[in-house]
Amino acid sequence: MPLVEIRGVSKTYITPGGGAQPALRGLSVAIDPGEFAVVLGPSGCGKTTLLRLVAGLDRHYEGDIRLADSRTGFVFQEPRLLPWMTARENLRFVLGGSDGEAERTASEWLARVGLAAFSTAFPHQLSAGMQQRVALARAFAVRPRLLLLDEPFSALDEVTGLRVAEHLVALWQDERPTVLMVTHRVEEAVLLADRVWVLTAGPGRVAASRKISLPRPRSPGPAFWAEVERLRAAVMEAADVPIAAGGQA
Amino acid sequence: MNAITPSGAGHTGAAGHPPSAAAARHHTAAQPAGGTGVGPAAQRAGRPRWSSWPRPARDGAASWRLSAAGFASLLAVWLALSQALGPQLAPGPYVVGAAMWSDIRAGVLPYHLGITLGRVLLTTALALAAGGAAGVWMGLSRPADAFWAPWLVTGLTIPRLLLAVAAYLILGLNEAALVAATAIAVAPSVAVALREGIRAVDWKLVDMARAFAVPEPRRWRRVIWPQLLPFAAASARGALSLSWKMVLFAELLGRPSGIGYQIAFYFQTFNMRQILAYGTAAVIVAAVLETGMRALEQHLYRWRPSAAV
Numbered sequence: 001m002p003l004v005e006i007r008g009v010s011k012t013y014i015t016p017g018g019g020a021q022p023a024l025r026g027l028s029v030a031i032d033p034g035e036f037a038v039v040l041g042p043s044g045c046g047k048t049t050l051l052r053l054v055a056g057l058d059r060h061y062e063g064d065i066r067l068a069d070s071r072t073g074f075v076f077q078e079p080r081l082l083p084w085m086t087a088r089e090n091l092r093f094v095l096g097g098s099d100g101e102a103e104r105t106a107s108e109w110l111a112r113v114g115l116a117a118f119s120t121a122f123p124h125q126l127s128a129g130m131q132q133r134v135a136l137a138r139a140f141a142v143r144p145r146l147l148l149l150d151e152p153f154s155a156l157d158e159v160t161g162l163r164v165a166e167h168l169v170a171l172w173q174d175e176r177p178t179v180l181m182v183t184h185r186v187e188e189a190v191l192l193a194d195r196v197w198v199l200t201a202g203p204g205r206v207a208a209s210r211k212i213s214l215p216r217p218r219s220p221g222p223a224f225w226a227e228v229e230r231l232r233a234a235v236m237e238a239a240d241v242p243i244a245a246g247g248q249a
Numbered sequence: 250m251n252a253i254t255p256s257g258a259g260h261t262g263a264a265g266h267p268p269s270a271a272a273a274r275h276h277t278a279a280q281p282a283g284g285t286g287v288g289p290a291a292q293r294a295g296r297p298r299w300s301s302w303p304r305p306a307r308d309g310a311a312s313w314r315l316s317a318a319g320f321a322s323l324l325a326v327w328l329a330l331s332q333a334l335g336p337q338l339a340p341g342p343y344v345v346g347a348a349m350w351s352d353i354r355a356g357v358l359p360y361h362l363g364i365t366l367g368r369v370l371l372t373t374a375l376a377l378a379a380g381g382a383a384g385v386w387m388g389l390s391r392p393a394d395a396f397w398a399p400w401l402v403t404g405l406t407i408p409r410l411l412l413a414v415a416a417y418l419i420l421g422l423n424e425a426a427l428v429a430a431t432a433i434a435v436a437p438s439v440a441v442a443l444r445e446g447i448r449a450v451d452w453k454l455v456d457m458a459r460a461f462a463v464p465e466p467r468r469w470r471r472v473i474w475p476q477l478l479p480f481a482a483a484s485a486r487g488a489l490s491l492s493w494k495m496v497l498f499a500e501l502l503g504r505p506s507g508i509g510y511q512i513a514f515y516f517q518t519f520n521m522r523q524i525l526a527y528g529t530a531a532v533i534v535a536a537v538l539e540t541g542m543r544a545l546e547q548h549l550y551r552w553r554p555s556a557a558v
Binding site: 055056057070072073074076078080082083084085093094122124138142148 | 472
């Protein structure tokens, strides 16, 4: 039984002028427990909208979204740390339970992303990569069954992004939450995913689904680049899918 | 992410050192060729002249020296005025200080000062509560903003004198009239500040808290309120300052106690020494409150980059 089941989900935004702007149209995706699923598509195809709907941040949509377990963690494009709290306090903020237990959990997760020495640092005292690692620790600290990742490396340079991705893979392999990540970068999808869902240009709907069977840990060799090329071809093909104009959700 | 292979370089600097250390190194490297030494001449050659001007946030001793100089200049002007106008029209600081001390020892000044201070704190608290609630509501709701906007404009522009006189005429010469007039005079500026504060809230942070299922009261307490705090603190300082003026004026106009009443009493007898004694006492208490609030703000904003340097 899938942990996440998204069936025929459509979402339309109302523009300030009163017009309709469809973001998703009839999107259906099912993700198995423990799977690392990536939704891949160009900017404006409704990727972030999809995550907001799954997280329950927006409840105005058509279709059906079912989560077998509502414990979710979220990593956004930007770290979204509370600047008036230290790194450890940022983790404690999202943790329930007693103060002592939350304190221990927060410290433990900061240590697991290599930031034990920075637990009392405020966000402005950390580099962008360190801030995103705190955000990663925060998402894992709540012991999520479902982890939502909204282009978590897009605000980082390539090297820093890769380091954060290494931390993500290590934590995911240890904890095995189900992951739903959205990105527009084909290489990221091949590096991380078990399964990739390719979306059309907005309004987004699934154009293709592809299983990535490369062994882990993955590194950029011939097989990796061959998979990247195949997936890139699927993305290009999806971008050419003709979209009926004026579709309503 | 076109190049996947990690180079292994470039990350350790960011991970191993706080950004400020890197910035400090960069700053040193950016010194002009003539400014590599550390002597005064080298520093003069390497810096624009204005860069030696003390920055209050970082140079506490210099800031204190400047404040002391400012205070001394104030006393000097007072002394000069006293010399020019004579002790009847402008008694000097020593005479005024002696009068203050005499009334403090007699218990008269503390009594009236305590009454005024109580009125100021009560009216400020009421204005903050009412104005703050209205401002938050207007910031969150467009219909509320549209409905209350004319009230706000009227409240901001109506002369304070009119409010005090109208309150005394409608409610009588009593405490309720003073409190109502002052709170109504102060609340609109608080409402404007808090409305702008709500509009400046970073709702992405609130979304983050919602995504982690943080309960709403906690979201208000730990995410929204800290963002409102600078606006609330600024409006509290403004409200306190305005309340002082309003309360003194309302006491002068229609109360039998308080600093304003004492000033009105000594005005009848043209006793400038006593007028200045009570006025100076009010200024000193207001300054102490202002200093306390500044210190509290500094403590609350210690997480900010400028405060942490």
